[in-house]
Amino acid sequence: MKLFANIFCISVLILISECASAEGLTIEITKGAQTAVPIAIVPFAQQGSIGNVKLSDVIDSDLAGSGFFKTLAEEDMLTQPSEPDKVNFRDWQALGQDYLTIGQIQGNGNSFNIEFHLFNVHNGQLLMGYRLTVGPQELRRAAHHISDLIYEKLTGRKGVFNTRIAYVTSAARGSGKQYMLQVADADGYNPRTIAESPEPIMAPAWSPDASKIAYVSFHTKRSAIYVQTLANGQRESVAAYPGINGAPAFSPDGSKLAITLSKDGSPDIYVLNLATRGLTRLTSGLSIDTEPTWSPDGSSIVFTSDMGGKPQLYSIPISGGRATRLTFQGDYNARGRFSPDGRSLAMVNGSGGRYRIAVLDLASRTTTLLSEGNLDESPSFAPNGAMILFAANRGGRSVLSVVASDGAMQQKLDFQSGGVREPAWAP
Structure with missing residues (x-):
C-alpha cells in the first residue's frame, strides 16, 4: 500500500491551500533561457x-515567460515609437534587439481598436501587421492573442497564452474550509470558481474540446467522479462506486474516461463509456494501479503501479493485455502525462527523497529532470508541448510553476493570498 500512501500524502497537500485571486498574483521568472531571442x-x-x-x-x-524570448526593459528603450514610419532601426540594433513590436490602442470605454506591427530589426522588414476590435472585458485576452501571433510567427509553433488552466484551492470558512475548483487564464489571471464544496475536490481533467472538466469530489463524504459543462455549470455524477473513485482522464475523442476504481478489491484502471456508463476493466491483481492517461492516438493508457514493488509507469493497450513497464530511473515515477505529439511523458520522478518533474523520451527511454524542487507534482503539458505546468512547494507554500519542456526556462505563479494544487492545462 506504499503507493497509495504516497498518493494520499500528496492529496493532503492539496487541502492546505487558501483562496487565490488575480490581484494577489505574482509572476516570477526563476530561470531564463540563455539562448532566448532579444525582442x-x-x-x-x-x-x-x-x-x-x-x-x-x-x-x-x-513572451518572456515562454523561455524563447528575452524582452527589453522599458527604461532601456531609447525611443518609444508607435507608428512604423517613426521607427529608427539603428536605435534597436544598437540595443542588440532582433525583433521589435509597436502598437496603438484607441478606446472610449465601450470598445477598443488595437493595432500592432512586428519588425525584423536587422533588415527593417515588416513581419506582421494586425488590427482587432475588442470590448472592455477582452483586453487581456486580446493581449494574449497578440502574444500568440508573435510567438507563432517567430517560432513556427502555436502559442498558448490565450488558453486556460484549472487548479484546486481552498479557503477558511468558519471552523472548516471551502474547497474550490477554479479556471483561469494561462497566466493565472481572471480566476473563476466552477465548483466548491466543504469537502475535498481534486484531480481536474479537461475534455479534448475544453468544454468540460471531470474531477473528484467528496461532498457526499465519499469519493465520486463528476463531469461538469463549463458553459452552463451543469454537472453529472458518472462514477460513485463503493471504495475509491479517482483520477479521471478523458479519451482523445471525449467519449470515455479512464478512471481508478477499487470496487472489486485493489485499485485498478477501468474505462468508462460516458454514453452507456459501461465499464471495461484493464488491470487486475493485488497491485495499486492509478493515475491513467491516454496516448494521443487513443491506442493505449499509461498508468502508475507498484506491481514491481515501487511506483513506476506502465503502458497497457486499450484492448487489454499485458502491461509494459516504461520507467526505470529513480525510486519513484508517477503521474505520467503525454506530450501532445505522443513522443514523451511528463512525470513526477522521485529519488533520494526529492520529487521533481521529469520528461521521459519514449523512443530512447531517456529521462531528463526539469524542475529543481523537493516536492513538485501534477505535471501538465501545454497544448503546444513547449511548456509544462506543475505544482511546487516553495518555502512551505504551494505555488504553480511553468517549465520549458527542454528545461531552458522556469517561472513561478505565486498566489499571495494562498496556495494552489492539482493544475491542469486546457487543450
Whole structure:
C-alpha cells in the first residue's frame, strides 16, 4: 500500500491551500533561457479611456515567460515609437534587439481598436501587421492573442497564452474550509470558481474540446467522479462506486474516461463509456494501479503501479493485455502525462527523497529532470508541448510553476493570498 500512501500524502497537500485571486498574483521568472531571442515590446500608444490593462506588459510577460524570448526593459528603450514610419532601426540594433513590436490602442470605454506591427530589426522588414476590435472585458485576452501571433510567427509553433488552466484551492470558512475548483487564464489571471464544496475536490481533467472538466469530489463524504459543462455549470455524477473513485482522464475523442476504481478489491484502471456508463476493466491483481492517461492516438493508457514493488509507469493497450513497464530511473515515477505529439511523458520522478518533474523520451527511454524542487507534482503539458505546468512547494507554500519542456526556462505563479494544487492545462 506504499503507493497509495504516497498518493494520499500528496492529496493532503492539496487541502492546505487558501483562496487565490488575480490581484494577489505574482509572476516570477526563476530561470531564463540563455539562448532566448532579444525582442522589444514598446508600450502601446493609448488614446481615450483605456482602463487598467497595459497590453505591452501582458505581451512582454507572455513572451518572456515562454523561455524563447528575452524582452527589453522599458527604461532601456531609447525611443518609444508607435507608428512604423517613426521607427529608427539603428536605435534597436544598437540595443542588440532582433525583433521589435509597436502598437496603438484607441478606446472610449465601450470598445477598443488595437493595432500592432512586428519588425525584423536587422533588415527593417515588416513581419506582421494586425488590427482587432475588442470590448472592455477582452483586453487581456486580446493581449494574449497578440502574444500568440508573435510567438507563432517567430517560432513556427502555436502559442498558448490565450488558453486556460484549472487548479484546486481552498479557503477558511468558519471552523472548516471551502474547497474550490477554479479556471483561469494561462497566466493565472481572471480566476473563476466552477465548483466548491466543504469537502475535498481534486484531480481536474479537461475534455479534448475544453468544454468540460471531470474531477473528484467528496461532498457526499465519499469519493465520486463528476463531469461538469463549463458553459452552463451543469454537472453529472458518472462514477460513485463503493471504495475509491479517482483520477479521471478523458479519451482523445471525449467519449470515455479512464478512471481508478477499487470496487472489486485493489485499485485498478477501468474505462468508462460516458454514453452507456459501461465499464471495461484493464488491470487486475493485488497491485495499486492509478493515475491513467491516454496516448494521443487513443491506442493505449499509461498508468502508475507498484506491481514491481515501487511506483513506476506502465503502458497497457486499450484492448487489454499485458502491461509494459516504461520507467526505470529513480525510486519513484508517477503521474505520467503525454506530450501532445505522443513522443514523451511528463512525470513526477522521485529519488533520494526529492520529487521533481521529469520528461521521459519514449523512443530512447531517456529521462531528463526539469524542475529543481523537493516536492513538485501534477505535471501538465501545454497544448503546444513547449511548456509544462506543475505544482511546487516553495518555502512551505504551494505555488504553480511553468517549465520549458527542454528545461531552458522556469517561472513561478505565486498566489499571495494562498496556495494552489492539482493544475491542469486546457487543450
